Structure formats: C-alpha cells, structure tokens
Amino acid sequence: MDEAEPEGRLVRPFTLTGGRTRPSREDFSLITTVTAVVAPPEHAVRPQAEHLRILRLCGEPVAVAELAARLDLPVSVVVILLCDLLEAGRITARPPHPVTRTAVDLDLLRRLKEGLGRI
Template sequence: MSGDFEWIDEEAGPVVRPYAMTGGRTKPSSTAFDLLSMVVATGAEISPRAHLSSQHRRLLGLVGRARPIAEIASDIELPVGVIRVLLGDLLDQGLILVRQPMPAATSPAESLLLEVINGLRAL
C-alpha cells in the first residue's frame, strides 16, 4: 500500500492505533505544549541514531513554518495527546522549537475607562 498509512477503509481509520504510535506513552516529555503553542522545525540535521517513526517525519514536514499544535493535530488527523507526545520526542532531539502563545493584553483599569467616558461626554 502507498503512503504513510495503511487504511482499512475511510471510516475505520489507520490500522496503527494512537497508543502504538507513542509506544504506550500518554504524556509528553515537556510541559511546553499548549494548544496554541507555536511549533516550528529548527532545520537541524536528523541524527543517524535518531529513531524517528513515519509520524515523526510527517510532523517535521508540517512544521516547516510556525504552526499551533491544534492546527497540526487537525491536519494530521490524530488526537492532540498523541501529537504532544510525538512533538516532545522531536523537541528532545532538538528538531523543533516551541514558542508559547503571546499573553492576552491586559485590559485597562475600570477607573481609566470611566475617565475616558466622562471626558467624551464633556465634549
């Protein structure tokens, strides 16, 4: 069969179950993975001793440009938990960088907003 997956049929999904893709692991090696964390490949050469599965290599192909983890999981059609574990493997080998999402802007103090409103009313 061609491609990275062996399909039974469209509804059944891949023959290899997610727990097999992660070696039974359920937690990533790093806590750096938030759903909105941006992941990008470093471009570093893959060590000949690296044990990368076809899924690891597929992920590397998807993160040539920075992308959020939720988008990667959607594109690769695997559960987010599996993606986090596989990305943890790539992070450990220095093949990806993870950037945390920008914090939401803090809202101005209520007193400042009231002053602006009062100033506008005074016009």
C-alpha cells in the same frame, strides 16, 4: 461485511507513542507554535513515520491544535510526539505571547455607554 478503517489509519494512536499516555514535558499548549529545525543535530536518530509527517507540516510555524487537525490525531498523541522531537532537537516550540492587561479607562467606558444609549 466489515467496514474498513478510515484511509491511512492502520495503527491505533497509543501505539504511535509507544504506549505513553503523558507528555514528558510541559512545553505545549493548544496554541504553542512549533517549527521544524532546518539542520537537525548530527546525533539525531531517524524519526518514525509520524515524526516525519510532523516535520513536513512544521516547515512553517504551526500551532499544536492545527497540527493535530492536519494529522487527524488526538492532541494528546501529537503532544507526546512533539516532546520526542523537541528533545531530539528536531523542532522549536514557542509559547503563546502573554496578553498584557492594560488599565481600564472607566471614564472612556462611561462615555461610550452614554453614547450608545443615545443611538
């Protein structure tokens, strides 16, 4: 007897993207934060079922990696779907905050090393 596919997974991921394998934009990384737009544009077309699942999960800001985990879909598929939603004006995407490098205080590090050496 054949084992059934995991519950809820009736469609292969590539069919969710219409066969697309690459995102149409470069806006998304694993830690990009996405949020659903409260009032979608009037011209917005009705989203597919997977788009609706994403929109429900994006009521509060959520990272792309977390979204993929919650949807149980590959990140690459989720990013393609997010591109669709971003282009339709249904979500916003915030890139991660850049980490600024501060000047290294070598004297402080030396004193710290000496202090740890005395322990």
